[in-house]
Amino acid sequence: MDALFSCRNCIHNSAQTPLIGRGSGFCLMHKSVLKQPGRTTCKYLARKDMPFFVVDEGVKEHAYEYASFSTIVDMPTSESLNQTLYSEKHAWLTGTYDALTQILAHSYKIRPTWVFVESMAGGADGRRLLAHSSLVRRFMTNCGTWRSSYRLALSVVQEVSQPPVFATSDLLDGTTADEAEWDVLFARLSCIQEYGFHSGLDELMWATDHVNGALVTLDLNGARQELEKKSPEWIEQVIRHANDNGAFFPDRPQFEDLEYQEID
Amino acid sequence: MAGSTADYFRRDQERGVTAPDLSKDCGFSDHVVRARGKRTRFTSVSLDKTKIDDFGPALYLALRSAMTTDGHSLIEHSDLVAALRTSAASSDKAERVKAVQAIRYAQRRKEGLIDWRFNLEGIERRDYVLFGYNQIQKYFSRV
Numbered sequence: 419m420d421a422l423f424s425c426r427n428c429i430h431n432s433a434q435t436p437l438i439g440r441g442s443g444f445c446l447m448h449k450s451v452l453k454q455p456g457r458t459t460c461k462y463l464a465r466k467d468m469p470f471f472v473v474d475e476g477v478k479e480h481a482y483e484y485a486s487f488s489t490i491v492d493m494p495t496s497e498s499l500n501q502t503l504y505s506e507k508h509a510w511l512t513g514t515y516d517a518l519t520q521i522l523a524h525s526y527k528i529r530p531t532w533v534f535v536e537s538m539a540g541g542a543d544g545r546r547l548l549a550h551s552s553l554v555r556r557f558m559t560n561c562g563t564w565r566s567s568y569r570l571a572l573s574v575v576q577e578v579s580q581p582p583v584f585a586t587s588d589l590l591d592g593t594t595a596d597e598a599e600w601d602v603l604f605a606r607l608s609c610i611q612e613y614g615f616h617s618g619l620d621e622l623m624w625a626t627d628h629v630n631g632a633l634v635t636l637d638l639n640g641a642r643q644e645l646e647k648k649s650p651e652w653i654e655q656v657i658r659h660a661n662d663n664g665a666f667f668p669d670r671p672q673f674e675d676l677e678y679q680e681i682d
Numbered sequence: 683m684a685g686s687t688a689d690y691f692r693r694d695q696e697r698g699v700t701a702p703d704l705s706k707d708c709g710f711s712d713h714v715v716r717a718r719g720k721r722t723r724f725t726s727v728s729l730d731k732t733k734i735d736d737f738g739p740a741l742y743l744a745l746r747s748a749m750t751t752d753g754h755s756l757i758e759h760s761d762l763v764a765a766l767r768t769s770a771a772s773s774d775k776a777e778r779v780k781a782v783q784a785i786r787y788a789q790r791r792k793e794g795l796i797d798w799r800f801n802l803e804g805i806e807r808r809d810y811v812l813f814g815y816n817q818i819q820k821y822f823s824r825v
Contacts, residue, residue, distance in 0.1 A: 420736040422716050468783055472717060472776045479719040494738075600786060611779070624775045626782050633782040634770045636789065 422467065423480050424493065425455040429464045429559075432552035433518050433545045435601040437593040438584070441514055444504060444522045446556065448490055451502040451523075458499065460490050464559065466552060467604055469611035469623075518545055532557060532570065539573040544582030548602050550574065551609040564617035568660045571613040575652045578606050579645035596638055603641060610652070619659055622652060686758055690727035690744040690794050691825070693735035699725070699822050700737040701815030702798055705807055710762060711769050711777060714784035714793065721811075725818065729759055729792040731825075742822040749796060749821040757795040762788055796821075 421427060421436035430447040433439055434455055443455035447462050461484040465473055484491055490499045504523035509515040528534040535557050538550040551574055558567040582602045584595050607625050614622030626633055628648050632640035660666035694700055703721040713722045720736070727744045728734040746756050757765075766788060769781035787793070798818065805813050 420716065420720050423720065468715060468717075469779065472779050473715065476716050476719040597790070604783060604786075624779065626779050627775065634767055634785060636786060 420493075421456060422465065423459055423463060425452045425458045425460075425463075425490070427463075427466050428459075429466050429552040429555045430462065431455055432522060432549040432556075435466060435548065435598075435605070437590055437601050438548060438588060438598050439545055440587065440590060441516070442519065444519050445490065446522065446525070448501055449503075449526065450490060451504050452490070453502065454492075457493050458490050459484065459493050461485050461487065464555070466548075467601070467608065469608045469615065470559075471612075471615050471623075518543075518549065522549065532566070535570055536573065539577065542580065542583040544584040544598060544602050545588055547577065547580075547582050548605055551602075551606045555609050555612055558612060558616055562616075564613060564660075565663075565665045567613065567616065568656055568665065571610065572653060572656055574606055574609050574613075575649055575656065578603075578610065579642050579649055581642060599638060600636070603638075613656075617656070617659055619655055621655060625652075687746075688729055688758075690729060690746065690756065691731045691734070692725070692727045692742050692744065692822070693731075693737070693739055694742055695738035696740045698815065698819050699742055701811045701818065704798060704800060704802060704810040704814045709769065709777065710757075710765050710795065711780040711784040713795065714762075714766070714788050715780050717780050723798060725796040725798070726791070727756075727794050727796060729794065733791040734793065741825040743825050744796065745821050745823055752821075753799045754821070755797045755799065757797060759788070759792055759794045762794055 424436070425431045425443055425445060426434045426436045430445050431443040431452055432446065434443045436456065443452035445452050448460065452458055461481040463477060463480055464470060465477060470477065487498050489501070491497065492499055506515070506520060509520070525534050535553045538546060538553055554567065554570045554574055557570060561567060582599055584598050589595070589598050610622050610625045614620065614625065621628065629641050629644045632644055657666060692699065700721065702723050702725050704723050706718060706722040708718050708722045712718045713724045726734050726736070731741060744756065750756060763785060766781050766785045770778055770785065772778060772781070798814065800814070800817055802810065
């Protein structure tokens with residue numbers, strides 16, 4: 419299976435990557451537990467590892483390949499899979515309970531959606547940070563505008579240089595913490611790049627160009643240091659752009675009072 | 683890396699190695715990050731038997747002398763990474779975005795590429811995949 423086209427690399431399964439998150443995942447699109455996320459997919463795949471606007475041809479081809487399925491699909495057998503509803507009881511009885519999967523599975527109960535998205539910001543847990551950037555991308559994609567997302571994007575920009583922490587049990591066998599951190603870093607950068615796309619902010623859209631070569635040499639410390647410098651500049655750009663367009667905390671109505679379109 | 687004789691492997695389906703899509707011309711970055719889909723005119727192989735299993739579990743060894751004798755080219759892992767680094771400094775913004783991720787993927791997978799150079803004269807475009815499938819099998823042996 420090509421892991422890049424599996425549920426592990428999809429923003430709708432927010433807290434896993436091909437290297438991060440053992441066991442089952444949870445798909446927010448199909449509202450289903452993903453028992454084998456490394457071998458399943460569907461036509462709604464939205465890649466986590468890269469901004470959509472540079473991989474759209476491959477993703478569209480993938481969507482056509484699975485267009486005749488309305489469900490999640492097992493890639494090796496092309497078998498349609500039934501929705502598996504999340505059960506907290508089952509998770510406890512099988513020793514598979516995971517607090518992050520639990521909150522993602524129950525997130526549809528939290529309204530408005532942006533409150534749930536912003537509640538995932540902060541902290542150092544690598545899986546949670548991964549989920550945060552994926553959820554912001556889902557929100558942006560669904561709304562199709564930067565106006566309702568600039569506050570969410572700001573939090574990703576602010577945290578982009580902060581190193582994530584992983585427990586050994588968070589990582590798939592043979593994966594190092596550094597490799598996992600790269601997955602999180604690229605997911606965060608992709609989120610910022612997609613915000614750049616929606617807002618038309620060129621520097622953010624091509625954010626990977628501004629890490630001074632550290633991505634080319636795979637210099638994790640160098641990347642962190644460069645992003646630490648860029649983060650305040652990017653925050654200023656986002657705020658200035660939102661201000662210039664009358665969207666930065668306008669007097670009426672207050673952003674916090676609005677019920678934005680739900681994303682799921 | 684002239685003169686290298688390192689073995690390259692790939693895991694694929696029991697019935698044979700997945701065909702390239704000879705109609706899909708693209709750069710190395712596009713292929714490595716799958717920006718243009720799962721199949722292109724290149725075939726991915728790896729210095730590590732465990733690293734490339736995109737299409738199935740059966741292990742194959744690339745018969746490099748046979749393929750190079752017939753005019754195909756094996757792009758060594760180190761040459762691929764060097765080319766991707768060059769792409770990361772290209773003038774095309776989208777190419778740079780893809781290249782920086784491709785470097786990481788290629789290094790993790792210890793990836794090399796086979797660049798197929800078949801003469802497609804007289805072959806209908808719609809038959810490229812079937813033609814490619816039939817042609818490439820002799821360049822792999824089951825391990």
